[in-house]
Amino acid sequence: MELALAAAHEAASRGEVPVGAVVLAPDGRVIARASNEVEARQDPSAHAEILAMRAATAALGTRSLAGCTLVVTLEPCPMCASAMVHFRLGRVIFGAYDPKGGGVDHGPRIFEQPACLHRPEVIGGVCEQENARILKDFFITLRETRDF
């Protein structure tokens, strides 16, 4: 989670919503690391989780992340949670809960849908306060800067 949080801090320094993610191989090696690049790529699908999972499959030379763990600073949105189903991800560990935008423990609760074909193991709320703080700080600064 420390690596994911460092990636989130890097995103914040680039003016991105600060979310960071890493993917670990079944043996615990870090095989991918990414942060939110929506602004840099002008691509609303360039969330940290999607970028990290793409990099992980490229690193493994496979289409499946079975047995792999994705660690991310924020509860994944419904798009990223659904992508985890397609990637056959083994486990997701996330930091802060996201009652407004989350899709795992909130909203459509993607993995609890009866038609969901693959359910990663889920561990949520890890280092919750620290992971929530970076987002709060980012949006406070944004409001001050943009005079909302």
Added chain:
Amino acid sequence: MELALAAAHEAASRGEVPVGAVVLAPDGRVIARASNEVEARQDPSAHAEILAMRAATAALGTRSLAGCTLVVTLEPCPMCASAMVHFRLGRVIFGAYDPKGGGVDHGPRIFEQPACLHRPEVIGGVCEQENARILKDFFITLRETRDF
């Protein structure tokens, strides 16, 4: 829908699950066209809709597809439907319904979620039989080839 179906046929000829999509600008011009590339890219998130929306924002030089229409041969899955929310897509027109994998009229019904922040207009079941046929034919051939 003819263009999207042609893209789906191209996907089938490459051994991909045959789904095709196009994006139209608010003035009706086709600004992006894509088909499923999961096998070619070894990327489970490379669905036709995501690729077409990425190409469309690149073509427009913007992050938003407000006022744009995406036409796709199959009901979008929850990942693609959720991506449409992030892309602020104006309208989605889809062909065949997908009771097992769909996320618009089936499963989590992404746009009907109370927390959904943007709801594209939806028109489903357009040229349904023709769009369903290409998928059925593909899976029949696959079963015969792989001796399932």
